[in-house]
Amino acid sequence: MGGSDFYFYSLFVDIKFTFIKYETISITVHISKEMMKKTISNLPLQVKGVNFSYGKKNVLRNITFSVPHASICGLLGPNGSGKTTLLGCISGIKKLESGSIFLHGKAVQMMTRKEIAREVSVVPQQTGFIFPFKVLDMVLMGKAPVKEIWETPSLADREEALGVLERLGIRELSGRTFQQISGGEKQMVLIARSLLQNTDIMLLDEPTSHLDMKNQILILDLIKKVSYENRITVLMTLHDPNLALHYCDQIILLKNGQIMSQGNTSEVMQSQKLSNVYGIEVELGITSKGTRVVVPSCWR
Amino acid sequence: MGGSDFYFYSLFVDIKFTFIKYETISITVHISKEMMKKTISNLPLQVKGVNFSYGKKNVLRNITFSVPHASICGLLGPNGSGKTTLLGCISGIKKLESGSIFLHGKAVQMMTRKEIAREVSVVPQQTGFIFPFKVLDMVLMGKAPVKEIWETPSLADREEALGVLERLGIRELSGRTFQQISGGEKQMVLIARSLLQNTDIMLLDEPTSHLDMKNQILILDLIKKVSYENRITVLMTLHDPNLALHYCDQIILLKNGQIMSQGNTSEVMQSQKLSNVYGIEVELGITSKGTRVVVPSCWR
Amino acid sequence: MSIGVGLYSLPMEVIFELVSCKLTNRAVPSELFSPSVVFWSVRLPRAIMALLVGAVLALAGTVFQGVFRNPLVSPDILGVSAGAGFGAGLAIILVGRSALAVQSMAFIFGLAAVVAAYQIGRRSRSDSVTVLVLAGVIVTAIFTAGLSFLKYVADPYEQLPAIVFWTMGGFSDIVWKDVYWTLPVFIAGTAVLFFLRWRLDLLSLGDEEALTLGVDVKKMRVLYISASTLIVASSISTCGTIGWVGLVMPHMARLIVGPNHQFLISFASVLGAIFMLIIDTLARTISSGEIPISIMTSVIGAPFLAYLLLRQEESNF
């Protein structure tokens, strides 16, 4: 396995480097080294024993999971269960309290921002802006990680960005300013940026919120297609269990910062487990035309 | 009909006043006067021939509808169809190009900000903040319209606000700052503020976005209950047709700034109409346990 | 208390005696004539003015930062200082050195500058606070240039020094008359701002959201700006431009009690008043020869702000 060798080598180099520069943290590195022996693999995303707190408030507790290559993993859980925080940890924005996260076998903590951004693209839950950038400029920013620090987007990049907008059916928005489009349109633009970033791993925080039914399907179909064709691994939070049911290969159920259940979609999406996590009665049904749906029991 | 008399009287006064002060617009007023003869009624919300443009971009075209007393009306439509803009027009934030909007028979254009805010509360689609206010302070702001300009919230108001938070199950957030809570929690807080505002009409822009299943149901159940018990009229945009199906009495389907269909939920929520509006095949199904659901056909 | 300290030593018992004389309407014993003057005519009006000016500048700064939703805004962002300076310069050149004329012209031009800025801002297509602030920058620039021009044409021996004196802020010249004339304005403006304090929370949410909560954003903005400008203009026209306090006190207050304007407004005023009194007391006590008030504000205020910044438990920004 050439790939694995390469990673091993690069890790080795990293560790030597670490020994020289940061002697005090050599113990931590030792442990990781032990673990790496086993974990060095092609698994795109591995999360091991992650804990995280805001101040004294413990938000993630001993989170351990991994996402297989080119699969779509849904992260479900009630509000405030720690989904956004977990995505923040994976993309290296939040500093872990303990545990470690590996992207293709490389520890996030040891990667530069740019290395991370070449591996992982993020669609955030919320954004706020000062300057009224044009939509096209916003999307083009997805090219930043693959550019040298002094480069600017090329004409080819512009074409590519317009192509992505085209695929999402919002090419006509390209010249508008980001402040002057509707909520759903903003969401589409952020997804377009993430697609342009063209990473092996995509993290999406409620990508379908603010989207209409058609766009929800368009986006999720596209993600599924991209994931399959380009071998991209997707981890996304969702609130609609129906979407999870129809688009995810894997599901992780989070509650109070702990994983309640994880596995293949069919295993996890069971009424008992969902009811447990959300605290309401949920049932899986099937319509007369054969579509599987998840509905709260109270709607009966 | 005492109520209607009262409104007639107050309109009359308004018009006389208008004649004196703004002679140039007396024609417009005349027309409204004609219309009012018919429209003066207890209808809480009437929208008549509304047009709106951003610059040259026409966004709302000849929108006319009314919402009956104490009913819940869903506003559905694709992204960018003009839902948020329409809500902005109703709450008086956006100035109409033509047409008029009446709240309990009073034209919005002639009401002060405070009068409007006593009639209508709004849950916005998006918010952005500078100062890190506490959640409780955010909620208390809902009391502003009923306070004199120099008043501050009283202890009783605090109790009331805490009560609302309690009802939404987020009382423990009251002392946290708004920036430091999760996306769904923010949404809950904004809804709490709107509930505290305690108006006859509630406008909600995607109230369920960012909410988990339990909270979606909690909120919509609560709105339904409030609407029924306190005779409150609700107009809300939704992207999930299932929620519309289960919680709305009336539905308005918007597309490209035009109303495609409106009426009782059962009339409007038909696969043909929905497919038309969203541009994808949609079907209405029923699960084996008897729950009606709307699903895209492609999920079959 | 601050009125006890100073280079002219006034022991507490003397102050006591002086106050009791005043209260009982007794004549002051002749050996206490000088102390009496120092106490009643020098130290007391000065201390009162320092308290007042500190309070109103901090108050106005807090209000402006809330209204403009920008932590870098200070009360003279809309040009009130520049306008007042120009007015004072004009009065000195045209009318002469009459204190009344200078103060009134400073006051009037201070207000005029803000009105001008507001009118420019209002006429712009995008009616945002940033535009308003830029309008303030424009007006400030024009009036500052105007003042420079006045300095240029002023008589270098008589008028120029008078203009320069005027623009340097300080309390050393304060007499009762100044207190009498500013007090009503201060009280009126402060009362307005105090009563409207809660609405500032709403306004700082953003225009659209404030509108849906029943706040007439434009009207309120005008109200806040007018009341603040009134008190700042009146402060400037008597004590000159005292920088820093209006910018920094709101931050100190916010670091201590948080951003809720309901409490912030009062707290910032009190903090500003105390700060200014301490500063002024030190300024007139520490050295022989007055240390300019601006040095003192920085020397005392900067470390204090740094301390608050470094100490803060959670992010207040």
Place this chain on the structure above:
Amino acid sequence: MSIGVGLYSLPMEVIFELVSCKLTNRAVPSELFSPSVVFWSVRLPRAIMALLVGAVLALAGTVFQGVFRNPLVSPDILGVSAGAGFGAGLAIILVGRSALAVQSMAFIFGLAAVVAAYQIGRRSRSDSVTVLVLAGVIVTAIFTAGLSFLKYVADPYEQLPAIVFWTMGGFSDIVWKDVYWTLPVFIAGTAVLFFLRWRLDLLSLGDEEALTLGVDVKKMRVLYISASTLIVASSISTCGTIGWVGLVMPHMARLIVGPNHQFLISFASVLGAIFMLIIDTLARTISSGEIPISIMTSVIGAPFLAYLLLRQEESNF
């Protein structure tokens, strides 16, 4: 061109003659000796310096407003002017009137002030740009107070005027030496900023979003601040503090070409350079004495900004 106009009349044919003499290495005819000095040693370095300073101040202002995501920020928000002023004052008092010493000390202290501000900001728990700006306010206050103190202890006849003179900005005294010494710094700093211009778009999105797009926010911030501070400090140490340009030019540029830093950076520099050259040409031409540059910037710049503000088609803020 601006070099043709001035009090000392230099007709175009004379300039032509002078340039051709230079190019062909001919000796200047003796009747053209004075024009030659005026052209080569007075007017040319001055015009070049005005262009350079205008460009770098506008550039630095644009960068700072992007980095701090605040339209009210100007390049000296982190204390570079105050630091430079203090450094210059210190040099004048300790070393004497050596231009080299004064310029170097100004430069060094300008940088030191920014480093200090950055260190304070970094040490605060909430590592936001607002905190950094407040740290800048602190440092500015301390160095300004320091300068006032230096003025206080300075010899009123020898050192004080030198200090005051130094703090007033202007191009009247520019000689080639100044151009030679600032040019490398300007080129280096400008090149860095120009090459990093696109990342500024990313940085201005906000810290978290920039991070996920692969921008090492802290490192980039340090880079931007360092490069900008370098050029501003070097500009200040030769031409004194020239206000307004750094704050206002970015807005003018943004009103014309929009907020995209890819274009904004270059456009703002060019606009700043042209603006400054016009201003300086007017300042030395219009009246019999030199009009202070600050008056001219305001008189010309303020109406222009107002025009742009009122004209804007769509909201740029």
Place this chain on the structure above:
Amino acid sequence: GQGAEQTGNEEAGEDIVVTDGLGREITLSQPAERILTSYGIATHMVFALGAQDKIVGYDSPSRNNAFFNKLMPELSNIPTPGSPAEFNLEEAMALDPDLILVPGRNMELVENLEEKGLTVFGVVAEDLEQLKDSMLNLGKALGREETAQEFVNYYENTLQKVKERTENIAEEDRPVVYLVGPMGLLSTCSSEMYQHHLIRLAGGENAGGELTGGWVEVSPEHLIEWNPDLIFVVQYTADTSPESIMEDERLQGIKAVMNKQVFWFPSTLNPWDYPSPQAVLGLYWAASKIQPDLFNDLDMQAEADQFFQKFYGKTYTELGGTLD
């Protein structure tokens, strides 16, 4: 300090009545014994009148003045309650002065001090006439009438002498003089300044004579165009010296530089170019530089020594003063 009114009633006959620079009449029951000055020129006057031992407080800018300190080493222990810009009222009152000398242009301060029952003398000495008046009145108030009279006589003699010789010089015979002001090479005096009149009086033509305002900034182009015959550099200038001017490549074509006519304006002890008691020496010096032929009988060093001996008790040379 007893208020003036109280003493006014007692023995009206012995009252001293003087007029200050603002034209106000000031009544003192006896020569002032405790004086406070808040103005450098006034401090100078007090020294010239030999009344420095009466100073109980003086202006803070004079604190570091080497000349004053040499004449009166104990000066550094005397408080400095103010400057023309900042004035500590309380400290002033605490010092209990009989007479306060303030700049006459600060009307507000004058009024303010009087309100507190203090006796105030507003000093206005922007030209030599006012200087003489002020010296006379101040002399009276300080009980130094004789010295004041002597001083005025010396002044009038000198002025007379210079005027006689220079009055009738034709405009075209007046050398152009450029005076380098406090803000460095490119600042000079306008026609509204004392220095302008000084140059005229000394038989020269002020290069910046058509300018208005105080100290004015000019550009090097002006300087080259004016092409002055002489350049005087005031002692208190920034960043400039005759040497630096001689080396300045931009000025190489100027007559003053070519003929090496660039000088410090004396003196090294105190500037003589503005209206202070020693200003008369400045006039002499300037005349001897501008019109050397007309004043070849003048021994500047001797004149200065004599003047200082007379009014300060030590010769100029003894005090360490030089003329370049």
